[in-house]
Each structure stands twice: as C-alpha cells, then as structure tokens.
Amino acid sequence: MTTYADRPGDGRADGGAERRPGRRALLAGLTGAGALAGSVVLGGGSASAATTGVDAYVVDVVAKGADPTGQTPSDTAFRAAAAELLGSFQPGPISGAVPKKVLLVPPGNYLLTQPDSLLPGEDGVGHGGIVDGISITGYGKRLSRITYAPTARNTTLWTNRQRYKNIRISGLTFDSQDATSTFNYAYSSDAGGVQDTWYTDVEWRGTWKVGIGLDGPATTSDLNSEMGWDHCQIGGSYADAFLVIGMTPAEPQQDQFLNYWFRDCKVEFKSGSFVRNERGGSMNFVGGSYILTDAASTGTFFQLGSAASGRADSTMRLYAQGIRFELRGAGHKVIDSGWYKGSITFVSCDDTALSFQAWGANAVTHQYRFDAVNPSRGPMVRYQDCALMGSHQVTAATATTAGKLLYDGCRFSSVTAGTGATGFLRWPGTAPWYEFRDCLTKSGRLADAKAS
Template sequence: MSTPATTTLRPEDYGAAPGLADSTAAFQAMMDDVDRTLRRDPAGDRGTATATVLLAGSYTVSRSIMRPAPGRAQGLTFRGIGKRASEIVMTGAEPLFVNADRWMGVRFYDLSFRSTNPKSSYLYSTSTGGAQDWGWTNCEWRGTWSYGIGLDGPVATSNLNSEMSWDRCHINGAYDKAFLWSGMTPSIQQQDQFLNFAFRDCKVEYDWGDALRFDRGGSITVTGGSWIIKGKRADGGPSRFFYLPTGVHADSVQNLLVEGVRFEPRDSINQVIDSSWRGQIQFIGCTDDAWAFKTASAADDYAPHRYTNPAGVRYQGCQLTGRHRYTQTAAPSRQAIVYDQCARTVTGRRSKAGFLDLQGSYADRIRISHRDDRDGIS
C-alpha cells in the first residue's frame, strides 16, 4: 500500500488485527515502507527514518519483522502506550528483529515482547560497523527464548554492535543461552569491539538462564535495580547474572562496574558472577542477601561469586552472602583483589577462612586484601 501521509506508522494501517490473528505480513509491509521513505542524511552517508512506529495493542507474529536490507540507516523509533498494553508476541523460531549491519540509533519506548517458542530470539545483530546505538526505555521481555539479544559479525576494522542501553526495563522470562549474548562467534577476534553496554535501574527478575554472557566484548555498567533469578535450569546447570567465560580478550574491554544493585540468585546453584576475565571488575554498594537466613553449614557450598585467574576485583561497601571462590591455575600477574568496608550476613562466613574459597595449583599466591572490614577481616 502507499505510505500514509502521517509520520506515524501503525501496523493496523497495513491490516494487522491486535489479538490472536497473525500480523506478520502487516509488520513486514510496514517496515518495507519505513525503508522506502528513508531520507538521505545531508551530513552523512546513511538514510534517516522519517516515521515513528506506534504500537497500541497486542500483536502476534511468527517471522522476523525487521529483515536484512541493503544500505545503512538510522533514527528509527518504536513507541508503545505502556508495558503489556503494547506487546509483540513471537510464535516462530526466527529472531523477531534482524539487524544485518544496517540500523543504528534505534529506540524502543513503553513496549513488551513475549515469546511462546523456545527457539525464538528477540534480536540478532550482525555488524561490520553499521549496527550500533540501540536503546530501550521502560520495555519488558517475557516468555521462553533461545536468547534475547545476540551480537555477532565478521572481521571488521571499526567498532560494531556497540553503545546499547536499557533504562527502567523489566527482563523476565527464560533464556537458554542468555538475555544479552555478546560474541556469538568468539573465534573472531574483532568481536572484542562489542563495547559499552549500560543497564540503569532495571528490574531483572527472570526464571532461569544467564542475564549477560560475554564470550567477546565488554565494558559493562550496571547501576541500580533489583536482579533476581527466580528458578533454576531443568538441565541442572547454573544460571548466572554475569557469565564471562574463558577466552582471549583485549585488556581494554574487560571492564565491569556494578553499583547499587540488590542481587537474589535464590537457588544455591545459581550465581551472581562466573568470570574468567583478567580486566577490572567492581561491585560498589551491592547486596546479595538471598541466603542471609541460612546457617553457615547449610551455605558451605553456596559460592555465588566465582573467579578464575582474575586480575583486578574490587568490592566496596557491599553486604555479601555465601563464599567467594577464586581458582588460580596460573601464576598471578598484576593481580589485586580488594574488599573495602564490606560485611557478611551469615555468622559463620565472617572470617577469612569461612568467607574465601581458594582453589587451584596457585591458590597460595592469590593476592587478596581487606580494608576497614566490618567483620574485622584483615
């Protein structure tokens, strides 16, 4: 159909019927019009969106609604009228959005996304520099997904899949891989350029899976909010808020800053962090008191913070539960692990021996210091 005169596009204008009817064709036709009406940015080499997409109901789709297209574009906005009042339900096994090195400067406001197919994903983004700068405000994810957002891409020479942010979002549901999976092809060194991710005042309360998994890339900032893993995986494996697996990374990308967050992993197999990074990791003013009511003997195997061959780790003003496990399999180099004015909620964990679980062939060389410790550890 012809492009509506208004700069606001609605899937209803293309035949969508909010409710149970499949609206895939309507969404695809609408997005085709978004592509056709791009204007040339006079100061750059990208097309610029001239329309905002407005969603005001619950829509069911079964295939990707953003599909690969030639060229690069920027400035697209999706708006809803509120979480769950505006929702896209994905029933198929494809990614809901596919950004094939095309869109940057994309924004989502006041929307929900729900999957009824465990093979589906929310966004697959592959980039050689064209996919950057996506942001979500007051959005929500529900249902069971293979992964939420997957970042991939071939060798390139510029930053890619970078500068993404989430403000006051609700991450619900379940994720076989992770909600945010960066570095889907970790053999590609350039995927270390997946950089600069910010979560601000989010409610991360999901059923199981990893919240953030970074096989490549990094530089993550998390401020405020409540992070809860409500259940556990059916296969018996752990769910983790931060999973930073072993890999070869550039020193400059291995940075995680977490500030003012309350963590609740709930089940004893679940973890706050499982990291093999050798960069800088900091938790400031955080709590993880889900097991504060347990006795020390019941919490002996509860190690929600785990590090393998770490370099820089710092906890400042944190209230901690369980044991912290450090596994050192190589001689430490440029290592500094610091606990500054921290406290432990379980009585039997308020000593160095009770709190630290040191493992590996170089366990006796791990460098840990305690400053102004509230439990008197020195």
Template sequence: MSTPTPAILRPEDYGATLGKDATSAFQKLFADVDRRLGRDAGGSVPVATVEIQLAGSYTVSDTITTPAPGRAQGLTIRGTGKRSTEIVMTGAAPMLVNQDRWMGVRFYDLSFRSTNPAATCLISYGAVGAQDWGWTNCEWRGTWLRGIGLDGGTNSNLNSEFMFDRCTVTGSYEDAWFHSGLSPQYPQQDQFLNYSFRDCKMEARYGDILRFDKGGAINVSGGSWIHVDKRPDGKPSRFFYMPATTHYDSVQSLTVVGTRFEPRDPANLVIDSSWKGQVQFIGCMDDAWAFKAYSAADDYAPHRYTNPGGVRYQGCQLTGRHRYTQTAAPSRQAIVYDQCARTVASRRTKPAFLDLQGGYVASMRISHRDDRDGIN
C-alpha cells in the same frame, strides 16, 4: 534523495488485525520505513522520517524486519506501556535482525514475549553500521533461546552503545538474555563495547542474564536482579557470565553500583568470570536469602573468578563464599574488599569467606580494608 513527509506508521495500516498473525503486516511496515528514508543534514547516513506506533497485542511467527543494503539511523518504535503493548513471537526465527544497517534505534513502552523456546528477540550483526540502540520501559517475558545476541564475521566491529533504562526481564532463557560474541572465533568481536543497564528489574525464571564471550565495558546501576528458579538441567544460571576466551584488555570492564541480587537457589551464581580486566561491585548486596541453610555451606560460592586481574568490592553486604581459582601465575592482579560485611556469621573470617583453589593460590594478592567484620 528527497526527504519524504514525516509520518506515523502502524501495523494496522499494513493489514494487521486482532487475533491473526501479523508477520506480513510488520514486514510491509519495515519495508516502507526503508523507502521513506531522508537525508541527514549532518552526515551521509540516511535518517528515518517516520515513527512506528504500536497499541495492543500483535502475534508474529517469523522475522519482521526486512533486509536492505546500506546504513540507516534514527528510528523510534513506541508502545503505550509494558504488557499493554506487546509483540508475541511464536516461531523459532529471530524476531528482529539488524544486518549491520540500523543505528540510533529507540524502543519505548512495550513488551516482547515468546512462546517458542528456540526464538531470539534480536540478532545484531555488526561491522560498521550496528550501534546505539536503546530500550526504555520495555520488557522481555515468555520462553526464549535468548533475548539479544550480538554477532559478526571477520569484519566485526561496533554493535556498541546499547542502553537499557527501567526495563524488565522475566521468563526463561536457554542461552542468555543478552549474549555478546556469538561467534567468539572472530577477534574483531572484542570491538563490541559500552553497555548500560539503569534501574532494571532482572527477574528471570532461569538462564544467564549477561554473557560476554567477546566485548564488554559494562555499567550496571541500581535495580533488582533475581533468578526465580533453577535451570531444569541443574546447571547454574548466572547474572554475569564471562567465560574463558581471548579478550583485549580494553573491553574487560564491569562496574555494578547499588544493585540488589537474589540468586534464590544454591546452583545460581551472581558472577562467573574469567576476565583479566577490572570487575567491581560498589554498594551492592546479595543477602536477601541469607536465612537459607545453604548460605552457610562450604560449597556455596555465588561469586566465582578464574585467573582474575582486578576485582573490587566496596561497601557490599555479601553472603556465602567467594571462590578464586588460580591456575596460572598471577600478573597485574589486585583483589580488594573495602568496608564490606558478611551476612552469615560463620563467614566472617578470611579462611571461611575465601574459597581459594588452584596451584597458584599462594601468589594471589587479596586485601581487606576497613572491613566491618575485622578481616585484615
């Protein structure tokens, strides 16, 4: 395999014109990317020798990546800025499909927008080749089924090391913006792990933000997470949703540091988790809407856990109640509140703050340390 001359590729080079559907142009562009792969001096996976540069608004109606066998790595797609560069999806198909091929892919300074509520921005099928994708200063907006979905079959693996830096999520998501484990019947999908979200603005109208039926090991730092509205069907929108499925212990980890949450409707939740691993919020707050009357209601519980393992809140400002449902005898459980405070005065006692349900609540281990409201 010879090494082609490095180049900059643009959709306009393949026939994209302003105001017309550019699906065919993008498909030709990505096919050319595959033809220009070069040798990796340090390994056996071919590398991209081009960079894709976008400027302006492009409309597409079908999947724009082209299937190809084997693995590839090191592709960069670069725009000129959020909203000044965007790809608009009008069709129901996934805009991007990674069929266990690409790793080391980077997106910079562009937006993805959908006008079709059945669309998905990216579906990544992982076995051995899908990993290490990153987005910097990118945005998702419009109406979607989901933003990013991770899937795979009996040989599922990888789909790991996804990083989001100073990204923005607006619009609506009928499923979720990021959904790991689209086919949770495959235990191997618990090998999907290591996801970082740094200083992101999650400001969706409605829909779950992170949903993990499989996989995990999630780190969130900084940022502002907002649900602007409630779902039309009345169901909750959740920032973190970990439904009750089987998981390996090693992937059930969520750490959130210095993040500000605004659910903005009593139906919306900060977290709904059935994980038995470790969940911790450090220096976070969800009290921006504590002035609303519903924040003092007994049934307002924006943090909810079912049969949890380790839960820790440290130095957080909290609104509403925290609901724990224990339907089985707890094992290796520790729930700790360390130097936390409740914004609403009526929630500053243990019975008023904790909403304990299920037949095994008497066996739960919940402790309060150096509590700012005097709970012990």
C-alpha cells in the same frame, strides 16, 4: 502554538463542541511512547485517526491490518508498516538516510509467526542501505505486546545485519513462545557498524534461547556498541543468555564490542544467564532489582567468558552499583568470571536476601577463574560497601602475577572468618592476591588483612 480539535456533539447543553488540545500540541509537549499514549488518553481518540500534519509522521500497524486481539498473525501488517517506515527517507545531515516516520504499535497483543517481521533483515552493506534513525514505540509494556510464536525453530524476530543505527524501541512487551528463538541478532563489520541502540520501558517475557546476540566477522568486526536499557524488565528464561556479547567467540577480533548501559532495570528471570560476555567491553549496571526466580535452576547474572585471548579483549570492564541481587537457589551466582585482566567493580550492592537459608553459608555466589586464559592472571576486582552472602572462590594455577580481590567496608553475612575452608574467600589451590579493609562478618569486625 497550541491548537485544538473539536469532537462532534454528544447532546450536552453546550451543543457538544468540546475544546481539547489537538494532537500536535500533545506531541509537542510529550516525547516517545508517552507522547503517543498521551494523545489517546487526553484526547479520547485513536492514534489511527487521521490528523493532518501529525499522522503523516506515524506508521500505525493497525492501519496496515494488524490484529490487536492476537487471534490471527500480524506478520504481513508489520512488514508493510516497516516498508513504509523505511521508504520515508530524507537526506541525513550526519550519516546515511534518515526515516521521516515512527512505527507505532497501539495497545493490544499482536501475534508474529515469521522471522524478521519487526524489521527486514537485509544486509545494509551493498543491499538495503544503512538507515540512520529508527523509532518503534508502543503505549507501554503490557499495553502494547508482541507475541512471537514462530512456525520454525531457531529463528530471530529481527536481524540487524549492519543496516540500522540510532535505534529507539520503547513501550513494548515481547513474549516468546519458542525456547529456540532469538529476539535480536546484531552483526557488524568495519563496513557498517551497529551503533546506538536504546530500549526504554521494554519488557521481555516467555522462553528464549538468546535475547540479544552480538556478532561479527573474524577480521573486520567493528562497532557493535553503544547500547542502553532504561527502566526495562528482563523476565522469562534463556537457554543461553539475555545479552550475548560475542556469539562466535572463536573469532579473533571483535574488539569494538563495548559500551553497554543498564539503568534501573528489573531483571527477574528463571534460568540461564543475564549477560554472557565473550569479548570484553565496557559495561555499566546501575540500580535496579536482579532476581533469579527459579530456585531449582542454575543461573548467573554475569558470565564473563575466556574464549578470547588476543586483540578481541581490548577493553574488559564491568561496573555494578546500587543493585539488590536475590539468589534463590544454591546453583545461582552473581558472577562467574574467566577474564584475565581489566576491572570488575561492585559498589553498594547487596546479595544477602536469602543468606538465612541452610544452603546459604556454603553457596559459591561469586567465582573468579584466574587460570582460564593466561594462567594466574585476573582482573582487579573491587567490592566497596557491599553486603555479601555465601562465599567467593578464586582458582589459580600458580601464584597470581596480575589481578587482585579487594573488599572495602563490606559485610559477610554467612561466615565468621575471612578465609579458610569455612571462610568467606576460598581457593582450592594457590592463594590469590587479596585484601580486607574495614569489613564485618556475622560475628563482628574482621581484622584487616593483605596477602600477596
């Protein structure tokens, strides 16, 4: 049912009573950050203003004393808001305790200087209790901004130690002022997993060590899974990587680190890696623009590690579709893989933006190490309808016993030959298993070839 709210008269001939949709009606017609932003834009009021029946479900950090000018730290206010959010439990029909409120960050720039100021970092097993359902929303990236300038080094803005599940974070920019900081550290075990975290319209800027790091104990790690990023922007620089799957790669299990989805994201960062995956897992990257912006840096979009060799690698799968990659320096790579099984697929991707550069022809833009773990084994690597610059390199100690590289309907923009010292696919030792089908070089059609 549509409701209305009256605004006091402003001297107009009609007496000043302006009929406008009330916040309940606006929230009913919108969702997430858009709903809360819409109530301000259309209603002309503040989300902090009390409205019976609506604000009862919102915890506003400004109402708790946060400074939207960024002149003074807002840690105390954010912690008070989180405490109210976590204190609003209602019985959960599926699992755990479900909060009744949403944490709202109005437009502004909020300075946080202490770790775990976004959400408390208590362990959910035996301490704080598992919380099933968290929503933190701003009014849109750049509109609602949180600047993390910690007073100590090597700290984390928020820790999820197997406490929070079903998390939605939207409409926010996070900007780090310390190169040793981490945005989120997620630790899970079979006693309490970290599941279903979704970021929508979220931006990361500044200097970080790690964006999001996933970890768990040696023998009981479980369920650090089901995470998504939708229309997000990954900027800044990373001493390690934006997403690290397996912060402690020597741990022998961690076999439930899987199911990660990136949809139509803008990945434009200066240095480091976008994703460093030490545990395997199933990953989908669909649409978007991926650029390494600093030509003088070294950087890799997909760094697939080889530390795990047992049960921990139970799923090894990477799928990339419809992405435009831009490599601006000879030290940049789309992928550097040490996986020894599984599948890696690129469909309708293009990394040729700077193939005209003098360094373009000899740049090794995709690298596969079939000799990293279980020598001479690798994943099934498939490129379909892709435009590719530079060269691809495969290293194998002996003849390949598993793993293949297949190029189907691709264009190689920098070379005139499929293989050889100046060709597209190169190897320093033993030849890999490969196949070319219906491909083009810069001089014309490449003859189909299949080598085993």
